[in-house]
Amino acid sequence: MRIYDSDRQEWVGPERERAVALLHDRDAGRQRAALRGTVAVLAVCGLAFGTWALGWKDEPGPTGYLTQRQPEQRTGSDGAAGGTDATGTEDAARPSPDGGPPSGYESVLDAEGFRTAVPRGWSRGQQDTRSGTAIDIVNYRSSDGSRRLQVYEVSEPSPMASLQVFLDDTQVPKSAGFEQLSLTSPAAPRPAARLAYRTDRITDEPEIGVWHVVDHRFEAQDGKIYAIAAYGAEADGTQDERELVATALEWFCPPLTYCPEPGGAEGGGGTGGDRT
Known part of the structure; x- marks a missing residue:
């Protein structure tokens, strides 16, 4: 019996069906591995960003400096x-x-x-x-x-x-x-x-x-x-x-x-x- 492969838009027989199934299984495995790798990378990036953000927030702000005017030196009776x-x-x-x-x-x-x-x-x-x-x-x-x-x-x-x-x-x-x-x-x-x-x-x-x-x-x-x-x-x-x-x-x-x-x-x- 033949079946219609909607992904490839064609009719296939039993042998072709088994080959297609194997290809599907292989592709699914690769996609799961890629997904796990992506999730791991995102987790590492998120942890790094959170550590940086907390450290930046705790940094001290800029220091201001004030200059005090010296009192005037006056001479004379007045x-x-x-x-x-x-x-x-x-x-x-x-x-x-x-x-x-x-x-x-x-x-x-x-x-x-x-x-x-x-x-x-x-x-x-x-x-x-x-x-x-x-x-x-x-x-x-x-x-x-x-x-x-x-x-x-x-x-x-x-x-x-x-x-x-x-x-x-x-x-x-x-x-x-x-x-x-x-x-x-x-x-x-x-x-x-x-x-x-x-x-x-x-x-x-x-x-x-x-x-x-x-x-x-x-x-x-x-x-x-x-x-x-x-x-x-x-x-x-x-x-x-x-x-x-x-x-x-x-x-x-x-x-x-x-x-x-x-x-x-x-x-x-x-x-x-x-x-x-």
């Missing part, structure tokens, strides 16, 4: 009264709870393009320096004229070089009552220099007795050199001038520069808004 770093945070007035400027201060975006913080209600004035710098001298004054905050850009190549020019009497004449109190280079990410002095007279300013001045010059985020100077009566102490400079410096942002505001989200959150 420096002994209180320390401050480059941003003036030790002398700055305490920020408001909402992250904005300290109580009594407001953030201002000046017409010259920079941002800073000044005492609320102070009036603004401007001097045309004709020096070729990007911004002119800007003055913020108290209502009685006894206190002043001055902001401007300087043309010298460094903060200390700028103050050295100011201290040179042949270039900047001083009154007879001028006395240097301290000259420091605050530790900072960018170059900075600070001069404190007293003087008995300042041109175009009221006669209030001895003036105390803190003149801070620094390299800002845009790479240019600026000055923030505070003026007030020495009779009421020297802390108020240091606080005025420190707060204005902390909130300072040069023209056309992005600066997050201190204390809020992404360092911002005050009234002046981020600058771009």
Whole structure:
């Protein structure tokens, strides 16, 4: 009797049937052996992957490193009264709870393009320096004229070089009552220099007795050199001038520069808004 081999699509006799059966048995044996080999290989690979994954998961993460800023070295009689770093945070007035400027201060975006913080209600004035710098001298004054905050850009190549020019009497004449109190280079990410002095007279300013001045010059985020100077009566102490400079410096942002505001989200959150 013949049967139909569906695999080969033909009719076969008994002898052919037995041969086909033998071939089927041989092929089935090979397939089972191949299947067992495949399963063994997959098992070994799975074990190896599991061992690697567990070991990788237990590896320690990357280590972070923090650098601590060294405290500023201050000299002179004015420096002994209180320390401050480059941003003036030790002398700055305490920020408001909402992250904005300290109580009594407001953030201002000046017409010259920079941002800073000044005492609320102070009036603004401007001097045309004709020096070729990007911004002119800007003055913020108290209502009685006894206190002043001055902001401007300087043309010298460094903060200390700028103050050295100011201290040179042949270039900047001083009154007879001028006395240097301290000259420091605050530790900072960018170059900075600070001069404190007293003087008995300042041109175009009221006669209030001895003036105390803190003149801070620094390299800002845009790479240019600026000055923030505070003026007030020495009779009421020297802390108020240091606080005025420190707060204005902390909130300072040069023209056309992005600066997050201190204390809020992404360092911002005050009234002046981020600058771009």
